Amino acid sequence: MIRFVLRRILTAIPIGLIVTLGVFALVFAMPGDPLRELAGDKPIPAAVLAAKRAQFHLDDPFIVQYLLSMKDILTGNFGTTFAGADIRDQLALRIPVTLKLTLLANAFQWTLGLFFGIYAGFKRNGLIDKSLLLATLVLLAVPGLVAYFAAQYVFGVELKWFPVSGVLEGFPKSYLLPALVIGVLGFAGLARLMRTSIVETVNADFVKTARAKGLGEQRVLWRHILPNALLPIVTFVGIDLAGMFGGAIITESIFNLPGLGQFMFQAIKLKEGGVVVLLSTLAFISFILINLLVDLLYGVLDPRVRNV
């Protein structure tokens, strides 16, 4: 078990290097001068430009800039953004915002997804199953951007059930609407997967055997069907949770939640390679950790793939 965890972490290091180098190269390859982007149309005096360039290492070659950024990240010396914000302060403010949003959104998504998926799986071709299929098609076809603005307008501006944007009203009130929209948009895929998995498992030989042994229906359901049907779901949830960070870029912008997504958006806009790489590293580490957890969870659910 400990060896498995160590091995996973060790293999993550070269992958992390490749990922951060790739992300940094992408930001570096973006056309346009970052300091110009910051200044808008107004001319900047040469002396000011030179001082800023030196401060952010913008005159150094690509690989030197990358190594300096990585050194700053690894030594915890994050510095400031182009606009002068202390990055450590920003992280301390923004990480909780993104965590609250992501966890609440996932809570909605899992609750809805598992409930409807399991129900539809057992009552195949019933009303719920059919409406679920329809809902899936509709929800998957709605672009997130449209749904977020529509929800903001209807529930925030018109009905006033939720705050329109911002975090002034705190947790959970300020986070409810964006999390609900993410959850509703995302639950359909999860529910479909759950349903199919249940359907497959119900017809598996070991379930027939269990029934033939004369086990009660409840016991068959809880001890035999569900643990097996949940296996593919765990994988899905692991990937989905890590992918939430990408979605946060749009959601946080529209609902004005000052989280990591908004920070990332700003950094990409200004071509701040250092900040983009820092945030990518954070995302990468959380992705590795979540997937490690998922793999360990497999072992709990299915002894055949237990990593001893």
Place this chain on the structure above:
Amino acid sequence: MALGLSLVLASCGDGKSSGSGSGNGVKSEIIAIAADPLEYINPLNENGSPGIQVAMAMFAPLVTTDPETGKTVNVLADSVTPDKSSQTWTIKLKAGNTFQNGQPLTAKDYVDSWNMTAQGSNAWKNNGFFSKVEGYDALNPETPDGATPKPTAVKTLSGLKQIDDLTFSVKLKVPFSQFGLTLQYLGLAPLPEEVRKDPDAYKRKPIGNGPFKLDGTWNAGEDIKLVRWDGYKGPNPPAADAITYRFIPNADTAYNEFLAGNVDFVDVPSTKVKSFKTDAPDQWVTSVSSGANYLVVPAWDARFKNPKLRHAFSMAIDRKAFADLVGLAEPAKGLIAPDMAGYRDDACEYCEFDAAKAKQLLQESGGFSGPLNINYNTTSATGQIFAEAIGNMLRQNLGLEVKYTGKQGSEITELADTRKLDGLRFSGWGHDYPSIEDYLTPMFKSNGDANFSGYDNPALDSVLAKGDAEPDSDKAIAIYQQAEDIALEDMPLIPLYTKSNAYLHSAKIEPRVSKYTGVSALYSTFK
């Protein structure tokens, strides 16, 4: 954006007596700013619209534009006097003004604050303002590529002299008759001695000298809450008792916050230009058309060299139709904004839409070879639409082959600056101080700060220098108009449109609207 900045810079002063007061007697308003939250408040290191907008509430300028008459009036200055040649300017302050920490406001505060800003190694954003002052180069030596600028041994501008407690003088490198007007820029506000010693320590607790001060503490990412400061003795303070600036980076979200009744004032984003009047009936105001927008013809491409060709392009554009497409816009009739003293609506001979004349001019010029490329900004929602509209007019009316290239705005600027950009592009300009000179010098002087087209005409340069040396403002305007005529004859920039801005306001406030200074939420009256 330059255009946003100018509107903000131009609005100060007046204020009129306040309205009858709101329900609970406290007149407060929440102003939405569609930008990322500010990181610090230091007017000398701030040239963006959000920062200057907040600085306007907390700091007072030396002089300002009277919103009723458009004339320059004193705020903190008692007098601003040029010498005969307009090269040395003596500024006398009114007695009895203080900073919000109680320190008296003296000439030394201006001299020391300006010297700090002029020091290149400090990298403060308003450094460039002082490049006109004698001694600037000593504080901003050439730095080799990649090197960090070092603080210079010289710490003071030789042209900046304190005469007594309330008087100081500024000697410019060359005569400049418009210098008095530039003093209304909020980015020249002084810092008190306490702050000058360690500006970083005060970046979130600024000490101003204007009508408002911070209410309590202000932390990163938070709204900026201001309350009236009773020590402000300047003329015509705003009517509000308290102002909150709320930062909402997504402009459409800010607009929705207004519709939900959570903010009192918001800019109408470009996506809502067609719908704001029905979204918020009786709760909107528009500014007069200001700023100016152009199609830039590259001077570095020999194919565009013949002025007749540029006039042909200009006359092939149906400005009325284009302005309708832009929304809240008026066809341009010259190179400067219509709200400037010295604007002539008959300045441009070649700005009328006349396809036949355009074709004839194109023929006389010898035609245009190869496809015409039009560059547009991909980060602007409207960039491609505008480019295609112009492209279609040139194609249909002149029979040119047209193609389009979308790039990020900063990349287009960079290519243009290195003279590698192929074809036409769009640009806009808004003044920092209300003088037609602030259109002509930056864009048409051979070494102008915003010489988009790489234009260079010694005749125009010498006319500008003559205007700069003319102390009488009416005579100076007449000289500058000659410069505009030269620029229109050469037409490195093809005038397109001038634009109004729209704003929404809640029922309890009435923003100040002036044809000289635009729309100001800070100077709202209360119902």
